[in-house]
């Protein structure tokens with residue numbers, strides 16, 4: 001399937017592959033263990049931690065979607081990153097973005113404190129900071145683009161070239177766009193990680209992850225470690241995510257179309273301050289995003305012009321956008337990073353990271369765009385009434 005377009009790969013993986021009953025949709029295999037055909041003859045699958053036919057379908061689909069040689073489906077996004085860092089040793093330096101996903105920051109920081117490896121968090125949009133970090137000969141450069149919640153974009157082609165020149169491997173967290181809108185391996189990355197909890201599953205009912213490797217040897221090493229540390233995902237979750245990705249192509253298109261409608265409205269709304277979205281020519285990463293992304297995605301962040309009471313009024317007045325963490329599901333969500341995803345950061349650290357107190361992040365879902373815009377408008381009208 002790897003020669004096909006993403007929508008085709010997502011729809012077709014495993015279809016009509018059942019040789020026993022010719023089921024069109026591949027059956028789910030819940031068995032933990034598999035019979036050895038004979039003494040001393042190891043079957044393709046023996047124990048489900050190491051491998052499972054349902055998980056294999058999802059791994060094949062995600063490896064093909066990302067243009068990699070192989071993939072390991074994991075229990076969540078964090079376990080995919082934990083699996084990735086299992087490849088490194090105590091003297092190895094990992095360079096990560098200072099504004100990476102909070103869970104990633106916590107994992108790298110805590111593991112480094114235990115001596116698993118060394119870590120350096122830098123502003124990857126700053127070329128001097130990047131060059132300085134790369135001069136220390138890191139073993140891994142971890143990239144997250146677009147970033148959360150300000151949707152900062154970095155140039156994967158350029159960063160990969162620079163990292164490879166000093167012998168570092170490159171991994172990209174592609175959670176915000178999915179392989180339909182960005183394929184980091186084609187831009188030079190060695191690994192791609194995802195929280196499949198988000199757009200890839202897309203229905204907010206599975207926590208899952210994946211790591212895809214560009215080359216087969218690294219894919220095998222990851223599969224070995226995945227089994228060794230027990231990072232792999234379960235059969236039922238894999239079945240659900242495989243069901244979710246069938247519609248990934250159409251979902252991503254609609255997320256983007258709806259986000260564009262929301263953006264058009266927000267740009268004319270007087271209660272909206274700075275808007276963060278790579279589709280806007282004023283966004284510092286606009287040109288890079290145009291080059292390396294096949295679309296701008298469904299995440300939109302903006303600052304509300306108002307105080308905390310007005311912010312609260314706005315959030316309480318929304319009817320369709322639920323105040324919740326996570327993203328990428330069919331349902332629209334709104335998050336206040338300052339008190340939710342990024343609450344572990346002090347006010348000073350938030351200010352330094354560019355997070356204004358009234359910054360809001362929308363995960364624009366698949367409801368009718370006109371209803372979404374009307375919901376935002378009526379909530380802003382409520383704020384206006386209190387002014």
Ligand SMILES: *Cc1c(COP(=O)(O)O)cnc(C)c1O
Pocket residue numbers: 076077078079101103104144148173175176194195196197198207208209
């Ligand atoms: C959610 C998320 C993760 C962590 O994934 P889980 O499935 O929650 O473990 C990692 N990176 C990014 C960018 C995320 O949004």
